[in-house]
Amino acid sequence: MSSRRKRVLCVVGTRPEAVKLAPVILTLRQRRWCDLTVVATAQHREMLDQPLGLFGIEPDCDLDLMRENQGLVDFTARALSALDRAFAEASPDFVLAQGDTTTVLAAAMTAFYRRIVFCHVEAGLRTNNLQQPFPEEFNRTVTSMVTRLHFAPTERSKANLLREAVPADRILVTGNTVIDALHWMAARRPVLPIPIDPDKRLILATVHRRENFGAPLARVTAAIRDLVERNPLVQVLLPVHPNPNVTERVFHDLGGLDRVRLVPPLDYQSFIAALMRSHFVLTDSGGVQEEAPALGKPVLVMRAVTERPEAIEAGVARLVGTDTETILAESQRLLDDPGWYRHMARGASPYGDGHAAERIADAIAAL
Numbered sequence: 001m002s003s004r005r006k007r008v009l010c011v012v013g014t015r016p017e018a019v020k021l022a023p024v025i026l027t028l029r030q031r032r033w034c035d036l037t038v039v040a041t042a043q044h045r046e047m048l049d050q051p052l053g054l055f056g057i058e059p060d061c062d063l064d065l066m067r068e069n070q071g072l073v074d075f076t077a078r079a080l081s082a083l084d085r086a087f088a089e090a091s092p093d094f095v096l097a098q099g100d101t102t103t104v105l106a107a108a109m110t111a112f113y114r115r116i117v118f119c120h121v122e123a124g125l126r127t128n129n130l131q132q133p134f135p136e137e138f139n140r141t142v143t144s145m146v147t148r149l150h151f152a153p154t155e156r157s158k159a160n161l162l163r164e165a166v167p168a169d170r171i172l173v174t175g176n177t178v179i180d181a182l183h184w185m186a187a188r189r190p191v192l193p194i195p196i197d198p199d200k201r202l203i204l205a206t207v208h209r210r211e212n213f214g215a216p217l218a219r220v221t222a223a224i225r226d227l228v229e230r231n232p233l234v235q236v237l238l239p240v241h242p243n244p245n246v247t248e249r250v251f252h253d254l255g256g257l258d259r260v261r262l263v264p265p266l267d268y269q270s271f272i273a274a275l276m277r278s279h280f281v282l283t284d285s286g287g288v289q290e291e292a293p294a295l296g297k298p299v300l301v302m303r304a305v306t307e308r309p310e311a312i313e314a315g316v317a318r319l320v321g322t323d324t325e326t327i328l329a330e331s332q333r334l335l336d337d338p339g340w341y342r343h344m345a346r347g348a349s350p351y352g353d354g355h356a357a358e359r360i361a362d363a364i365a366a367l
């Protein structure tokens, strides 16, 4: 048997992939059997560079693919071609990617065409509705079809894969690496660089899902506006996602409002500090649904469905959709009913124990 080191190629494209793959990259870097290459599609530019820099990761190859307001087909096509060249050059034994973005779909497809073993971090999340989230449900379902080793964050995500006839010996429940990253960050005691009125309750809000663009997003901004108008002791911090479909709506509807602070995307460190400082969270993000419960912060999920039902079942998150009145009513309850607030703020970490990256590295070593 050859004693050559295993060539592992990690692909990252967007902010959440950088946060969630960083613990795996840092762990693999320490393993002597591993010859690691990091390829950035740069589907996101500054939002990718920020977390990678924070974790001290410099990609070996940066494809620099982001364009202003890029389309799904356009980005997918360019990512496939560019990743194909990168894989040809690095000639890896394994390709590893995390999540359900276009970068992940393109990495999985390219590995499949090149007959390279593909390993998927955060495998098996499903809503079973191809339209929600769009296009992520499609991306992760196709990705699973070509994955050799599925790193499922929870037993539920493993069960989803088993239902799709994935053999049990190809699935490992590892926990979600987002909790590894969170432990890493929390240990550094992050500080929020934005002054917050200590006499007011801070609500942290994020919005960026494609299926929420247009009317649903307008209903969300209406809820935020009404919430601050009805509650003089509430302030909202909303780091605005740079997707033009989000920026235009949010600044148009909420710009200049008293007690609604619109800021550029926070660096990961500041965002975790904001989460820790918040009273509760309004979001349609995937990762934030996992982080907030681990920090004991109630989450109202502004989506019709979620692939992360564990926190909802644990009673620390609520699926509130994008109806203005529902968002308002659920938020008001958290503000007015201390017993209910305590119930939702008791914290839970159904997504992991902070050791997912080690399990992933061990499993790749054993492949």
Ligand code: UD1
Pocket (backbone or CB within 6 Å): 014, 015, 016, 043, 044, 045, 046, 047, 048, 066, 067, 068, 069, 070, 072, 075, 100, 101, 102, 103, 135, 136, 208, 242, 243, 244
């Ligand atoms: C992408 C992912 C989504 C993920 C989200 C995390 C797809 C189809 N979508 O959505 O699954 O939840 O990232 O945030 O894979 N932009 C910048 N600077 C940046 C990043 C984005 O200016 O650093 C702007 C650009 O105009 C870019 C646009 O945002 O074209 C959209 O970026 P894109 O990655 O295509 O979609 P997201 O909405 O960010």
Ligand code: UDP
Pocket (backbone or CB within 6 Å): 015, 016, 019, 206, 208, 239, 264, 265, 266, 267, 268, 269, 271, 272, 284, 285, 286, 287, 288, 291
């Ligand atoms: N995040 C951040 N700054 C922000 C908002 C979010 O660093 O202003 C982090 C957050 O802590 C989480 C990740 O970005 O780890 C979630 O990314 P996003 O919501 O963009 O994507 P999703 O998880 O929905 O795919």
